[in-house]
Amino acid sequence: MPDPRGADTTLRAGFLRSASRFGDRNALFVDGAHHTYADLETYARRIAATLLREDRRSSDAPKLTAVLGHRHLETFAGILGVLLRGDGYVPLNPVFPTDRTRAMLVRSGVSAVVVDASGLAQLEEVLTGIEGSLLILAPAEADLSSIAARWPAHRFLGSNDLADGRSLVIPEASPDDIAYLLFTSGSTGQPKGVMVAHRNVRHFLDVMAERYGITEEDRFSHTFDLTFDLSVFDLFLAWERGACVCCPTAGEKMLPGKYVTKHALTVWFSVPSTAVLMNKLRMLKPGAFPSLRWALFCGEALPAEVTQTFASACPSAITENLYGPTELTIACTLYRWDHERSPAECHLGVVPIGQAYPGMEVLVCDESLHEVAEGQDGELLMTGPQMALGYYRDAERTAAAFVIPPNRDRTYYRTGDRVRRMPEGQPLVYLGRVDNQIKIQGYRVELGEIEAIVREVSGADVAIAIGFPRTPSGADGVVAFVGTGQHVAGTDEEAIAIRSAAATRLPPYMQPREIRFVGTFPLNANGKIDRKALLAILEAPKDPT
Amino acid sequence: MDDPGTRPKLEQWIRDHAKTPIGAIAGDTPLLEKGILSSLDIVELVLFIESLKGEEVDPDAIEPDTFKNLDAMMRGFFGA
Structure with a gap:
């Protein structure tokens, strides 16, 4: 369908066109129920109108709003609501450790977060240690008084605070604006935020x-x-x-x-x-x-x-x-x-x-x-x-x-x-x-990111992460080799402690399944740690005794 | 199935595959919710259960709730 000159070509435009043509058709099935385009649009408009009215951010703040949620109606309405307010969305996943979510939230520089029930369940852990003031919109929650009392620095809005979506004037967004900001694994330990434009x-x-x-x-x-x-x-x-x-x-x-x-x-x-x-x-x-x-x-x-x-x-x-x-x-x-x-x-x-x-x-x-x-x-x-x-x-x-x-x-x-x-x-x-990036169940994983975190939590100078077991597509998990030395003796207790600590910093698919301690790492002809040799150690048949 | 060894074998498998080291598993400990097992483990778990039973399980007939905890698995797969 050709767009007339000046029409919206940003990410929300297709949804809005479908909503006007197919209002009674189902847009979404989630949590056991269908939701029509009309209903989803109404909810999204209310979320957008609420954010526009309540999010007091400076004019040079990034045009981004976070959505912390996982497969509930509010997650989808939240994303659309963020786009309808003229922002790009920053998805945050409650399945990830809260430390990681907090880091992404802070780095994105957002001033507002839309949360669903699953996001709300871990919100207090995510907020711990955050400076500044956030606007938190939980569109399905009627009563946020107790959490609001515990976090006076932040503002909490719930279902009773939703604005009337009919009054919404959708702000313009430019094709060069960010549609979504997605963090991917970074090889030095810090995830990278990819800015994808409309x-x-x-x-x-x-x-x-x-x-x-x-x-x-x-x-x-x-x-x-x-x-x-x-x-x-x-x-x-x-x-x-x-x-x-x-x-x-x-x-x-x-x-x-x-x-x-x-x-x-x-x-x-x-x-x-x-x-x-x-x-x-x-x-x-x-x-x-x-x-x-x-x-x-x-x-x-x-x-x-x-x-x-x-x-x-x-x-x-x-x-x-x-x-x-x-x-x-x-x-x-x-x-x-x-x-x-x-x-x-x-x-x-x-x-x-x-x-x-x-x-x-x-x-x-x-x-x-x-x-x-x-x-x-x-x-x-x-x-x-x-x-x-x-x-x-x-x-x-x-x-x-x-x-x-x-x-x-x-x-x-x-x-x-x-x-x-x-x-x-x-x-x-x-x-x-060409490098040390692998795919685990389709997720992009920089082995260097895991290694940086394992070094940090163990105190070891050297940590090498190997994708294992191998699959035709990549690997199903990761094993971390940790060098023993001044700070690392190589005991079972240390292995347990390292795994537990790493698990608080990494998403599930990146958490090392096993820690192996090494006194001297095998080196290849170039004098670099021989990852192939480490993989061979993992793939060697187990000693029958 | 009446083999009294089934429950301990199942428990051991879970412990071996757990995301973080855990001790004894109560019958009603929520395995997926607590992140002890992930959805990726379920395939291997089904194959392991098949080996315990000595027969194939119809994966389309499995109710996802069966994997909620150890008690549910014993009931759902072994009628125990």
Whole structure:
């Protein structure tokens, strides 16, 4: 649908258009109930109006509002409410340790937070140690008097304080404004905040809506948490065209087989690990999911075998592999699975990442950022309308990752992924990383971040995190090797203490499952710690005695 | 199933896979809620239960509440 000149092209626009066209259709299924576009819009408008009326921030404060929540109506209405007030949203996940959430809250510089019931449950821990004054809006809570009494520095608003949404005048937002700020793992221990602009995500949504022919009849999975940028596909692509987002319960996320059929999903989008999990539980029987039109995967390397099995479980669907770091807005290359052609195009049992999205440009470079010859391996760099603005308040790391290669006149983002430069028309294949970043269940993990935290909590000089056990997509978890010495003796008690302390600082998928103490680390030919040797130690068969 | 060893084996499995070291597990300790097990562990747990039972479990017939705690698992999978 063409936008008339001057119309809103920001992230909220698709939802608002759908709400005016399809007010009575369901926008969302969550916590056992459907919610129409009209109801969701009303709630979002009330949240927006409340924030605008009550959030007294200075004119140079960032146009960002946080949403602390997980799969409740208020989480979704909160995100839309933040966008309707003209801000970008900063999703915070109650599943993460409160220390981490607090750090992200403080770094984002927000002055207001919308919380749902799950966010409210841990809010007091998150607030502990925060300076300054926050506005906290819990739209579903009638009585906040006791928490407000314990935290006089902050202002608490609940359901009785919600403004009338009909009076809302939606502030303008520019295509260059931040639509969402998402923190990703940082190799030196500090997460990086990726600033994705409205024009970045607009481009992505337009490409996807067109490619997949999304209509108001579609029913979308929602397997990704809001702190994972792939969730933007789940929500905003559905809402772009009047479709319904079907939020799974915790049980359904765990055992997804029934989730697909119960909701008669038409669009499936998940990390490959979920397909692997479903396969292990024998849920991918041929023809099991007749309602699916699209089976899409992203987030980590996609194993060819499980792709074939999943495709046979949804005979009416087209299966695709999507690739893209957060910095290139959700996904920026894709590959269509064809059961005849694709097996030969796979590399080392992994499905190709395919072709760049329309408008996005690929450059495969050597270490000096010169383009490699055709057929050669190198680092994938990309540029185009989906390239994000950079890292929030971090000029140094932005400059390191967003570069102008020699003999080029544009900025490219260095993905750190290794690919092969292919002849025109042939799909790109993913070969691995250039650094110590791995994927765990699709989540991006800088091993350096885990190592920094383990060093800190143990007092050790050296800590090395190894992804283990390995899977075809990456790893399922992490084991930390800790060097013994002055501060670390290497006892069982220390191992327990280190694991417990690390668990308060890291999201569940990054918490080391095991601590191994090492007196002398094996070194490779370059004199650097030999990570391959450490992995071999973990993979060695256990001594039968 | 009447094998009295089933509950201790199940408890040991949980302890081995727990996110943080834990001691004895009460029958009604909420495993997922407390973060002792994650949803990722559930697949392996189902496979382990199948090995204990010596037969396949129909994953589509499993109620997610069955994994709430040890008592629920014993009731749901072993009728105990």
